[in-house]
Amino acid sequence: MSGISGRRGLAVTEPAAKRPGRPEGGKRQVRADILNSAEMIFADNGYAGTTMREISEHAGITQALITYYFRSKFGLFSETFLRRATVIADCRIENLSQLRRRGLARDVAALVEAFLQPVLDLRATAQGRAYLRLHARLHTEPPNLSYDLRKQAYDESTHLYVEALHDALPHLARIDVQWRMTLMIGTYLYALSDTHRMEDLMPDAYNAEDAHHLMQEVISFIVSGLGSSHSQGVSSANV
Amino acid sequence: MSGISGRRGLAVTEPAAKRPGRPEGGKRQVRADILNSAEMIFADNGYAGTTMREISEHAGITQALITYYFRSKFGLFSETFLRRATVIADCRIENLSQLRRRGLARDVAALVEAFLQPVLDLRATAQGRAYLRLHARLHTEPPNLSYDLRKQAYDESTHLYVEALHDALPHLARIDVQWRMTLMIGTYLYALSDTHRMEDLMPDAYNAEDAHHLMQEVISFIVSGLGSSHSQGVSSANV
DNA sequence: ATGTCAATTATATAGTCGTATAATTAATTA
DNA sequence: TAATTAATTATACGACTATATAATTGACAT
Numbered sequence: 001m002s003g004i005s006g007r008r009g010l011a012v013t014e015p016a017a018k019r020p021g022r023p024e025g026g027k028r029q030v031r032a033d034i035l036n037s038a039e040m041i042f043a044d045n046g047y048a049g050t051t052m053r054e055i056s057e058h059a060g061i062t063q064a065l066i067t068y069y070f071r072s073k074f075g076l077f078s079e080t081f082l083r084r085a086t087v088i089a090d091c092r093i094e095n096l097s098q099l100r101r102r103g104l105a106r107d108v109a110a111l112v113e114a115f116l117q118p119v120l121d122l123r124a125t126a127q128g129r130a131y132l133r134l135h136a137r138l139h140t141e142p143p144n145l146s147y148d149l150r151k152q153a154y155d156e157s158t159h160l161y162v163e164a165l166h167d168a169l170p171h172l173a174r175i176d177v178q179w180r181m182t183l184m185i186g187t188y189l190y191a192l193s194d195t196h197r198m199e200d201l202m203p204d205a206y207n208a209e210d211a212h213h214l215m216q217e218v219i220s221f222i223v224s225g226l227g228s229s230h231s232q233g234v235s236s237a238n239v
Numbered sequence: 240m241s242g243i244s245g246r247r248g249l250a251v252t253e254p255a256a257k258r259p260g261r262p263e264g265g266k267r268q269v270r271a272d273i274l275n276s277a278e279m280i281f282a283d284n285g286y287a288g289t290t291m292r293e294i295s296e297h298a299g300i301t302q303a304l305i306t307y308y309f310r311s312k313f314g315l316f317s318e319t320f321l322r323r324a325t326v327i328a329d330c331r332i333e334n335l336s337q338l339r340r341r342g343l344a345r346d347v348a349a350l351v352e353a354f355l356q357p358v359l360d361l362r363a364t365a366q367g368r369a370y371l372r373l374h375a376r377l378h379t380e381p382p383n384l385s386y387d388l389r390k391q392a393y394d395e396s397t398h399l400y401v402e403a404l405h406d407a408l409p410h411l412a413r414i415d416v417q418w419r420m421t422l423m424i425g426t427y428l429y430a431l432s433d434t435h436r437m438e439d440l441m442p443d444a445y446n447a448e449d450a451h452h453l454m455q456e457v458i459s460f461i462v463s464g465l466g467s468s469h470s471q472g473v474s475s476a477n478v
Numbered sequence: 479a480t481g482t483c484a485a486t487t488a489t490a491t492a493g494t495c496g497t498a499t500a501a502t503t504a505a506t507t508a
Numbered sequence: 509t510a511a512t513t514a515a516t517t518a519t520a521c522g523a524c525t526a527t528a529t530a531a532t533t534g535a536c537a538t
Contacts, residue, residue, distance in 0.1 A: 190425020224467030
């Protein structure tokens, strides 16, 4: 904009220096800036659909700086995902402990809430919603990208909840609990990441105020599904 | 068959000619071959992660032939998706009509089955399972890719089922029916596409009985979720 | 038989991708 | 203060991308 000084002012956080070399001030938190940009763009375009250039432009730095901090595209992707995933998993584990201390660990609804609370909270910020989309998308990315990350981040906490649910639903076989846990994850991932489609299906009635309503819908849907008895439905073999 | 030797024999279906020009026999159904290859590869790698080369090699033809039949990469993607989507949507509509004729249109479980039957049947073949993965993945692809396709293919039939479900669950507000319909779609998409990963992980332990069992799990989970009453759950505001 | 059209390969092109490396500047340390 | 390290830009590179075009061959109608 302003001639010689040549600051672009397009970066998300700060103008940033344009000359090579270490910039003057301390603490530029450019690392976090890169992660935030990556979170947004990976969420929107997926891994293969995202370019390093796009991220670096969004973050207001050069591509080489991404390599400097994260070694490679996949290194960046991995850290972007794990940054929040570990927090979510830890929070779920802590919530479960709290339920146990309060003697509520056999209440299915309480377990579902304890499991979902960390991701529901993410809906409060645009950055958090971006992560939710990234998270949902990871389940459809090629296994060589997603499998280890999912396993590393979520296996432990998910297994703890399967056990807790099995205690809360002792009449179910363990494998059935696992399936229902899977269905629950699919339900919330789709619901939380695909608000656009919801708006499409109900163009007139959607507003941000209904976030709480959606939460209740999701939780009651899941709680009912988890506790369903096999007898119902399946009326005729072929319709 | 031999003639000028250079046949490669690597194509999925037939040896195919190597020289330029129109090949000798009639009816090579190469168009369908391309669609099948595209279905597989788009399903595994997503739109951005798939290259025309990969598809053409898998189909045993040259890249230019894809452009010849489908104009562009997106043209191929679009036709790959719509080829089965229109069949699924039509089948759902027909199933609903049949339920109405048989007086079962107010049975929630019957409605769920009628809606799911076309996609459940796709699980019978590897090609069909590939489409299911592609279908699930479409919901996380960038909107400019997926929006119009989804809308064009599924909006009509989905709206018909929302109306039918509203008739079957008259105590619910219409918007709640729409929420639950969305949750149902998320549940089955995740369940059916994730199943493929299960098959990959334990190829030996997977059999048709388990498939039927899973189907019942999914249906009863969804039927319970659809009919859930709001009162349950939501025990304490913050866990 | 002959000319037109359908179906295919071969080749070229302009652009974009991830990554590697060198140059540069400031902060930190000895 | 001198040397080293951290953080940044600039530039280059080979591989790969989607697509366009030309050449080639057989089928088919006249």
